[in-house]
Amino acid sequence: MKNLFLLAVLCLLMGKLHAQSPARFTLQGRAVDTSAAPLASSTVMLLSPRDSSLVNFGRTDEKGAFSFKNLKAGNYILKISFVGYMPYNQLVKPTGEALVDLGALKLKPITRELMEVVVRTAKAPLTIKGDTIEYNASSFKVPPGSTVEDLLRKLPGVQVDQDGNIRAQGQEVKKVTVDGKNFFGNDPKLATKNLQADAIQKVQVYNDKTEQAKLTGVEDGKKEKTVNLELKEEFKKGGFGKLTAGAGPASNGISPRADAKGNYNKFDAKRQFSVIGLGNNTNQQGLSWNDYQDFRGSNSFNWNDNADFGFSSGGRFIFFGGDEDNESLSIPVDGRAGRGFSNNVAGGANYNYDTKKTKLSTSYYYSQTRLQLDAERNRRNFLEDGSFRTAETSGQTNFNANHRVSLRYEKAIDSLNTIIFINNSRLGNGNAGLFRLQEQFRVNGTSGPELLSTRNRTNNRTIAATFGSANTLLYRLKFKKKGRSFAASATYQINTSDGTLNLDATNEFFQATSVNEQLRRIRQDQETTSLRSEYKASLLFIEPFAKKFFWESFYNFSLRYDEVDRNVLDVADVGNSRNDSLSRYYRNNYIYNRLGSSVRYSYKGLNLAVGLAGQQFTIDGRFAVDQTSSAFRFIRRTFTTVVPNVSLNYDMKNNRYVYGGYDLNVRIPSSRDLQPFPNNANPLFITEGNPNLLPELQHGVNMGFSYFNPGNFTNFFANLYGNYYVNQIVYSQLVDRQTLVTRSFPENLTGGRTIGSYLDYGFPLKKTKATLRLNTQLNFGRNLTNIDSVRNETYNQSYNIGTRLDLTPVEWLTFYGNANVGISQTRYSINTGQNQTIITNNFGGDLNLKLPAGIYLTSALNYRVYKNERFGFDQRVPLLNVSAYHILGKAKKAEVRLSAVDLLNRNLNVSQYAGQNFVSEERVQTLARYFLLSFTYNMRGVQAKMRRENF
Known part of the structure; x- marks a missing residue:
């Protein structure tokens, strides 16, 4: 490690020593048009005559002046570009003087006759147009066989960390497109890690509009940093791809290693087709964020949230807390790369069709992972008069397989009417086995001796199957009056889950004087079936009034149905019997209405919106130990909340950007948190719901400032945020002082x-x-x-x-x-x-x-x-x-x-x-x-x- 950093310092010192050499000079000049008027913010570059590689760059000031200081003696190509003008090129040779002043350099306006000349001479390492930077990929040398990720590392102003995350101009890149089209959804890494660098002609970095701004045509001031990869023409005429296969000997007592992966692409002006695949036992899962959620068995990331209008936020208008685990079977499953020992297979296909009136983007992706996790864990829980420590060793084997399909179809009926259909679906199955040994030690005071209190041996197995699908239809109408627009959406979502947990646990209590005998040996089969379906609709109308003001009104509706049937059987040598204290059945109907309006001021980059909405949430639920029970209990409650919202986005001159705002988020208690039934999948940590929970209110404020100087690629980003919780849903605990069994339950606390x-x-x-x-x-x-x-x-x-x-x-x-x-x-x-x-x-x-x-x-x-x-x-x-x-x-x-x-x-x-x-x-x-x-x-x-x- 030290040698690497010493090498880096040495490189810097060498640069400083060269800077002190007397054979240096300053080059300056002015970019003007044919009438001698200055061309401010022109892009100025110095290139090497040998290979046209970029040596230095900058932008002209308000007077069109530029200056490059401390240049090493040698020949350079000076290149100046400005939108609407023919690029200026000049060979610069040192004169031996410390200052070389080129004076006024005239750029000619582009005419039709000069267009062909411009096309031949416009090639430059980079071009700066406002907040958009375009890199000529061939000017940044990478080794043969490199990926796009390697190319991005070479570009000024772009950084890629060891995990492949991208930052450009100081901001996180959230989307990578290929010729302006989605590539396997919105996961940037699938493009940067699978496409070859030598297929790329240009890399464009720019601020893209949010989905709601695109839908309505009204600027909301919010931007998403985007990278677009423009392919070379020769790669649009035939297929291209990459195949890799590798193997290695066994080491450390494990089996031999093997790794294979490949991709194939066929692109043209209208169509894109790609296939990718991998298989290995080297822990290279290639997981995107969606894959990671699939691996966990989550259903919460199949939302088509771009159809939920309101406050130009682009986010979900309703949030159900705790549903991300979807009635978890309580075996810890972790899909993060680099943990344990995994065998992985994945593959998929992506197809895009794009014309002026029709746009289709669809993909299919399959992934499976078999993961072996052997872990040691230590946890110390603090009580008022002492603490206790839980020492755990565990071994688990997890298998998870998922099919994911995505589709987006957009059709322009005419210049004013557009329809969009979006589908995201997933089908998954998996199984897991867990052996766990836990020992709990009681500690009196802060540093007293440890006394063994409880020992738990658990041997669990699960089998689960899940299905989720979200389908959205969007309609957009632009009126002839500029700024007036209407949008409507309808969404249907369904998530199902069927699973079985075979629980076998033995508990020994060394310090307890009296113990419920049912805690000593637990053998159960727990079967859980859940269905969640939801119908949603949204309306949005925008009306311009005065000259710089917009009135935005929206309505959201949601009808959700939850049904969960959890059947717990106590396993015995002579037969199984139903455990009514752990079994449960519930059905919940959730009805949600929100009506809101805001006034937006938009002028010369300043975007200020102030709005207010009223929302009402009603839950109508029933639960019992069994669906045939005659003793159902009911939950019928209505919550009404007034939600204010303030947002400020100011796109200042010279790539300065200020934003801020206040909002109130409402988190609705999840179905599981409302049910007063215990879950004993971990016999030493039992969870139970609370039917008296209130919605959680989160008051949030945030403000920030960003700055990017395209002349020298300096960037600065600052953000300040704060949250305050009212009726926050927290998980309190009761600890049995004899057995150290912990019971956890949700309740509301403010502060x-x-x-x-x-x-x-x-x-x-x-x-x-x-x-x-x-x-x-x-x-x-x-x-x-x-x-x-x-x-x-x-x-x-x-x-x-x-x-x-x-x-x-x-x-x-x-x-x-x-x-x-x-x-x-x-x-x-x-x-x-x-x-x-x-x-x-x-x-x-x-x-x-x-x-x-x-x-x-x-x-x-x-x-x-x-x-x-x-x-x-x-x-x-x-x-x-x-x-x-x-x-x-x-x-x-x-x-x-x-x-x-x-x-x-x-x-x-x-x-x-x-x-x-x-x-x-x-x-x-x-x-x-x-x-x-x-x-x-x-x-x-x-x-x-x-x-x-x-x-």
Whole structure:
């Protein structure tokens, strides 16, 4: 690690030494039109005559002037571009003088006769048009066989971290498109990790409008940072793709490693077709966010929220708390990459059809993972007069498979009327097995001796199948009067889940004087069937009045039906019997209405909206131990809330942006939280619902400022936010002092709050050569809960400081280094002796070298530190990956690579967390050192004809 950072510092020092050389000069001039009027904000670039690579860049000031200081003696190509004018090119040779003044440089307006000349001369490394930056991919050299992700790392103003997350102009990139079309939905990584860099002609970074702004045609001031990949023409004429296969010997007592993946693409002006696939036992799951949710068995991410109008927020107008687990079967399933030992298979296809009147985007994706997790966990729970520690070792095997289908169809009936249909569906199945040993130790006071109190052995198995589908029809009408528009939507959603949990648990109680014998041995079959369906409708009307004002009115309706049948059978040697205390059946009808209106002022980048809505939520539910029961209990309640909303978005001149606002979010209690039935899947931690819950109100304020200088690629981002909770839904606990069995139940408490800020500052140390990014995040929170009917206030303070250094000093060397230091302090009101400080540090670096004979070397080091001195926790995990590869053949289509993963053989997945009244730590055994020899073949120009029809 030290050697990598020393190399980075050496590169900077070399740059400084060169800067002190006397053979340097300053180049300046002015960009003007044919009438000598200055052309402000023109893009000015210095290129190398040898290969047209970018040496330096900038923008002219208000007088059209530019200046490049401290230039190394040598020849340069000066290139100036301005919208509507023919690019200016000039060869600059040093004169030996310290200052070379080119004077006024005239750009000619583009005429029809000059258009052909412009097309031939317009090629430039980058073009700046307002807040849009367009990069010429061929001007940024990457090794043959590189992916788009490698290309993005080379672009000034763009950063890609070790996990593949993208930031551009200081902001997170949320969408990557190919020729303006979606690629496997909105997951950026599926495009950047699967498309080849040599297929890309241009990379465009810009601020896209929100879906609601596109739908209505009225600016709401909100922007989404987007990257568009424009393909080269030759890659639109034939198919292209990439195939990789690798294998390695067994190590550390595990079976041999194997990895295979590939993709194929066929694009043209109207159509895009892509297929991707992978299979491995190297923990490379290739999971997107949706895949991760699928792996957890969640149904909460199949919402078509863009159809829920209101306050131009683009978010859900109704939020049901706790439904993300969808009647969880309570076996911990984790789909995060890099944990445990996994075998993975995934594949899918993406198809787009795009004409002026018809747009179709659809994809299918299948993924399956078999995951083995062996973990050690420690958790300390704090009570008013002491604490207890739970030590756990567990082993589990999970299998999960999911089919996902997405479709979006848009049809322009005419210039005023448009219809859109959206479908997102998923079909999943899985099974899991868990063996867990838990031992609980009682601790008196803050540092007394530990006494073994309880021992639990659990052997569970589950089988589950899920289906979810969301279907939305949107209608948009634009009136002839500019700004007047109407939109309507109708949505039907359905989620089903069927699962069986076979629970076998044995409990031993060493300190208890009297114990319910039913707690000593639990053998049960728990069958759960759930159905959730929802009908939603929304209306939106926008009317301009005066010259700069818009009146926006909306109506939302939702009818939701929930039905859950949970049947618990006690298993005995002579037969099974129904357990009425754990079984439950319930049906809930939820009716939601919201009517709101806001006034929006929009003029010259300033967007201010003030609105008010009234919403009413009614629940009509019934529950009992069995659906044939004659003793149903009922929940009939109505909640009415007035919801204000204020939003400010100001797009100032010179790429400065200010935003802020206030809103009130209403969280409705989930079906599970309302049912007063216990769940004993973990016999030492039993959960139960509360039918008296009220909706949670979250008052939120936020404000921020961002700045980006396209002349020198300096960016600054600042954000401040705060939340205050009324009737917050928290999970209180009652601990049996004899058995240490914990019962958790939801209730409402008022007074929780959070406040935080985030700062990010990035700037070039040397343009096109070195960029430094600094960021810090502060967060202060107050969380409330009741422990044994005593109010506990937990105060959290977290401080995170990070830095990132990108070095591309020469074509044959790149280095990307990062460091993040996190400190979290937690204080408890009921047991101040357990106050603690958690430290989580992460240091990393990626080094890429081009060696003689066409050999490339890549290495990545990640060093993680986890510390909690209060409980003597200190874990350090260094991970070193190294690979060397060689490009084969004259066409450079093939690659052979030797990779060493976790060369130091130290891989271990570690996490630590401090919560309401507890602190926990976890160690998961994870795939460690292995070697892989792989072969890659790049397909280019494959002739693959796609049947064409006349439309």
